[in-house]
Amino acid sequence: MTPTLDPHERLRAALNVQGGDSSDFDLNPNLELPQQRQLRPAAVLVAFDESGQLVLTKRSARLKHHPGQIAFPGGKVEAGETLIEAGLREAQEEVGLNSDQVEILGLLPPHETVTAFLATPVLALIKGEFHPIPEAGEVDEVFRVPFDHIADPANYRIESRRWQGTRRSFYVVPYGPYYIWGATARMLRGLAERLCA
Template sequence: MTGNDLIHAVTAALGNPGAATSDFDLNPNVVLPAERKLRDAAVLVPLLPSPDGARLVLTKRSSALKHHPGQIAFPGGKRDGDETLTTTALREAEEEVGLDRRKVRLIGSLPTHETVTGFQVTPQVGVIDGTFDPASEEGEVAEVFTVPLIHVLDPANYRIEGRRWRGQRRHYFVVPYGPYYIWGATARMLRSLADLVHL
């Protein structure tokens, strides 16, 4: 499939409602308090058309950060004041990777995702029109890189792994690509996208 074909497939899939996800999906023994308060956040899932097919832009967080050091993530963060979740995603992408929000054509959003850190994240999917020269936010983003979109849209590239967390074994999705170990919330949101697209 060409890059345009893949982006058209993603756009069509985003028109179908999906189920909300969480970091606890693969851990049925975890009971979440009904009265828990989640903070709103948004991430941008940036798709970049390229000669060899569309690619997905991701970041590697700085190893010096207090939360999720060195992990692979989408550009994004918590909602600021009364701004919309779309504005949050575009603002954070501009700050973290130097992506001019005027170059992003939003095509839809994925179901919300609840994280172990108490955020309700809404992934906003957008296509980057024109060139993109990443500019990493110093101290927060160690690297900006791309992954072939077809790689993360193929459920066969995902596997389930686990590790000890707060005294219990926690399971999660991973979708590795080359030297990049994509796991946790990022992998779960990408798996949600793969499940919607059905290539």
């Protein structure tokens, strides 16, 4: 009988699985994208605590872009920053996670968003107890999702809605009252596939 790996060991092993980039357009092959589009680099911190729970945020309902949506801590890469530095800075700003409490495991393949960002997931572990401090005005809530929930591909489903005059399909992975969808769900789906490989 093969011994069961703990969540942290499975996350480390997932980095060694071969796999490509992902996109908000994966499920919409007939959608024509602008040929000259310029993708802006971004980084998101995909951080798991010591019990294996993933830290996510609920964006403020008052924000202009993606109000109320579930997201990883993250944002655009500033001039002179690496992807890892950007992910750590954004996590500090958005949820109060100090970089000295973070162990970086590595980078997952980048993801193209409908908002023309190329977001690279920075896979990480949080060391010790973490008491989040949501950034006022940007983050309404910080919550956690169990590893087993996001690691199981059976928890993901495809839904669709009208977007810019056409029907757009996307992944969702709801958890309790939290409707996790779009880019966040797609990046998690890619991680789940690696965890099960």
